[in-house]
Amino acid sequence: MDVEVLGNVGARFKLVARGARPSFINAIRRTVMAEVVIPAVEKVFIAENSGVLYDEILAHRIGLVPLKGGEGLVRPSECDCGGKGCPRCEAILTLEVEAPEDSFTVYSGRLKPEGSVFVANNDIPLAVLNKGQKIALEAHARLGSGKEHAKWQPVSCAAIKYEPIITVDPEKCSLSARCVEACPKRILAIEGNALKVTSIWDCTLCKECVEACPNGAISVSYNTANVLLALESEGSLSPQELIYAACDVLKNKFESIRISLENKEAS
Numbered sequence: 001m002d003v004e005v006l007g008n009v010g011a012r013f014k015l016v017a018r019g020a021r022p023s024f025i026n027a028i029r030r031t032v033m034a035e036v037v038i039p040a041v042e043k044v045f046i047a048e049n050s051g052v053l054y055d056e057i058l059a060h061r062i063g064l065v066p067l068k069g070g071e072g073l074v075r076p077s078e079c080d081c082g083g084k085g086c087p088r089c090e091a092i093l094t095l096e097v098e099a100p101e102d103s104f105t106v107y108s109g110r111l112k113p114e115g116s117v118f119v120a121n122n123d124i125p126l127a128v129l130n131k132g133q134k135i136a137l138e139a140h141a142r143l144g145s146g147k148e149h150a151k152w153q154p155v156s157c158a159a160i161k162y163e164p165i166i167t168v169d170p171e172k173c174s175l176s177a178r179c180v181e182a183c184p185k186r187i188l189a190i191e192g193n194a195l196k197v198t199s200i201w202d203c204t205l206c207k208e209c210v211e212a213c214p215n216g217a218i219s220v221s222y223n224t225a226n227v228l229l230a231l232e233s234e235g236s237l238s239p240q241e242l243i244y245a246a247c248d249v250l251k252n253k254f255e256s257i258r259i260s261l262e263n264k265e266a267s
């Protein structure tokens, strides 16, 4: 298998795996979404909230704020406390604010870390307060994975697609440019006396170009041997770290099958 990075801009990442089974790349995608462990706020203790947002809504919004870190934490299910919550399995963030003016927006950056977990994005609005209104609370973050709750899902987008193949028959092509106009992704262009595909991986296989061509010169298909994996991280881990973490999860699962089978044979 050969892997090529097609794009790596900020939180967005695209790679092409050539010679890989789609099911294999899809396993990585599903593991990233459901089984990579990251921190998220699980409990919020509100001491004061004189704003208009109900406590429950404020707590829900805080639960969805992407968090980073969590080194040294264990999952509550694996902790000595039995999941009740203790410094080994929970990290605390506090928020204390009094609005100095009307229409004062409280952002996620005001959640101050008191442990190993901190906010991944400081610019997420949590509440709007009028002058003199206060919020004081303590948020407890725990490790978890996407299959437990969406707040532990580390990606906002995780998708795969096959390599598109666009074939142009030069005998039939009259260079009418109707396909160039019809393509919603604008990946067709007439260069010299030929129709060219400028960016094949942007093709969504919609076949608008096939419909638009009056001479039937274009055909669109796909190659299942080459697969594109696109991830958009929500900030807890970089896309590359997510792929490494997913590979580790899969590796550990396969290892546990092997060990289990070996133990059965030995007994």
Ligand SMILES: [Zn+2]
Residues within 6 Å of the ligand: 076, 079, 080, 081, 082, 083, 084, 085, 086, 087, 088, 089, 090
């Ligand atoms: Zn604990």
